[in-house]
């Protein structure tokens with residue numbers, strides 16, 4: 194989608210630090226990291242949010258996000274120490290960029306706390 198920040202990053206029109214890639218997804222470093230490792234795993238296909246997944250998208254995209262996240266944490270040796278995955282959805286969920294993405298946070302003991 195032409196006016197989408199993450200589509201521009203995927204297309205290489207806006208720079209980002211690429212951490213891992215697959216046919217269906219790419220992982221980039223978050224520009225404002227909230228943990229020592231803070232990656233964003235993006236489907237290459239533009240889907241605005243979880244609400245916008247078709248059933249076929251859901252079957253294809255969600256495993257692809259988890260597969261790339263798993264590869265990333267395995268490569269960084271973070272499986273054993275642990276990590277957190279988060280998908281913010283919609284305004285109340287805290288979503289600010291409307292191209293579906295999974296946050297992967299790791300590298301330190303994360304604060305335990307969700308919700309407002």
Ligand code: 5GP
Pocket residue numbers: 198209210221222223224225226233280281287288289290291
């Ligand atoms: P959300 O709030 O939608 O779940 O997460 C959006 C994330 O995108 C935020 O953590 C924010 O720091 C990150 N972000 C926003 N703009 C950019 C950018 O231009 N480049 C990168 N790499 N991350 C960005």
Ligand code: ZN
Pocket residue numbers: 194197198199200201238239240291292
């Ligand atoms: Zn997009």
